[in-house]
Amino acid sequence: MLQINQNLSVKNGDERLKQVYDQYGGMLLGYINQVIDNEKIAEEFLVNIFTDIARNYNVWNWDEYNIWSQLLNFARSKLIGFSEMAMAIGLDPQKNSASNKCFTKLSTEQRHVLKEVYYKGRLIQTLAKNENKPEDLIRKTLKEAFDQIRNTCGH
Template sequence: MLKAAKQTAYENSIDIRWIYTKYGAMLLGYIQGILKHQPSAEKQLIKVLSSYISNHSNLTTEKVTWLHLRQYTQQQLLAFEFKSLDIQPQHNSNKQDDSSLSLLTETERNIFSEIYYHGKTATYLSGVLNLSENEIRSQLKSSLDKIRNAHGN
């Protein structure tokens, strides 16, 4: 006589399929919103879920919340090397902007470009560049002052 395997519903133990089913779409959207590149976001989703399961295998399904998973993902993405993806100054064809940006130091230029042209926040850049938010804001203020002074304002 054949014996059938007993199939049970998800109990309290954590399972990657349960997390993926419940939070996968939201998590992919969150990661894609940060990375702005679909294939990279999908790869990061796999890495995040795999590392989450290995690091939190003792959690139960009641303790896994969207907030907890999102915070873990944010920590993983900050550990991910953003400098090769995001923090590259954009070169504009406008000669006036190029001459203004040439007055700035490399750090000031990166901060100014990311905040002004790409809409990044000081909080985000402080995590990426390993500087305090106050340092980011003072660098931005300094770069704005240099640009204003160069244009006679």
């Protein structure tokens, strides 16, 4: 497992951050690696994520019962710009992600709803209100997107 920069001082939180890393670092690396499909870059992302967490330690709610959700949402927010970064360093995200074939059959609306709700963490209610659409339509579109992904990729 990767080591977090030991020189980062978190003030009274070093042990808690280490526990979070030990408990969730492997799962988070697995998620990131699945999105990026490049182990070296995924490891760099993981290090950057925990470095950012260490720098902003007091902003995080460590008493919250669902730390995994917080970490996953933080990772997703960091990964949103991955395609641009990948292109800048010469990688083709379309080739490097086996999961991209799963998304090719989605409609534009399904991709949009999936991106907003799943990757950006927007609430269905908020998305429906912002787009002036019924919540049921957003839910139906999201369900259809997941069904299509399952059918295309066999998950």
